Amino acid sequence: DAGVIQSPRHEVTEMGQEVTLRCKPISGHNSLFWYRQTMMRGLELLIYFNNNVPIDDSGMPEDRFSAKMPNASFSTLKIQPSEPRDSAVYFCASSFWEGDTEAFFGQGTRLTVV
């Protein structure tokens, strides 16, 4: 397996534009996590899914952020409209949520909103 695959690796967009980040989890994993990392706030969990169902989205900053997982092999994180303060590295991770298993992270998407 190629691991967790995120795309794009880098995204530069203008304020107000819609941004869509994509994640392909490891095959067979049933949990998927979206994280955001900034210098100011460190690593934060935005939302996670279990069996394609959002379990906890309390970390999603505001209504401009939305995440979907239409099937077990794909998830998106959308920001609309984007703002400069959304600039961060966004990580996706997946795991098999049956107790004592670890999460595997993608390489991250570095988002810059100008």
Next chain:
Amino acid sequence: KNEVEQSPQNLTAQEGEFITINCSYSVGISALHWLQQHPGGGIVSLFMLSSGKKKHGRLIATINIQEKHSSLHITASHPRDSAVYICAVTNTGNQFYFGTGTSLTVIP
């Protein structure tokens, strides 16, 4: 107050030294995670544990549930261990809390 506190924030060691990074938490947890983030930005999950001790190569993670404390040990440290080590916990409500990380530099 942060739910997860790590110490030290920064650590410099000579190659070969034994290293300990500490993590204390204030919430009831279902699991504790140790993550490693390399200078290039990639994150690797090192351990997930809810009790006792785990070992993987030169890395050892321990947790004391009663004291709400975990330690990450690195034996025979090497420059390639230089990274940021992040402690994270999952509480009983499946919420995640992250420490601010410990930046480790191992000098040859």
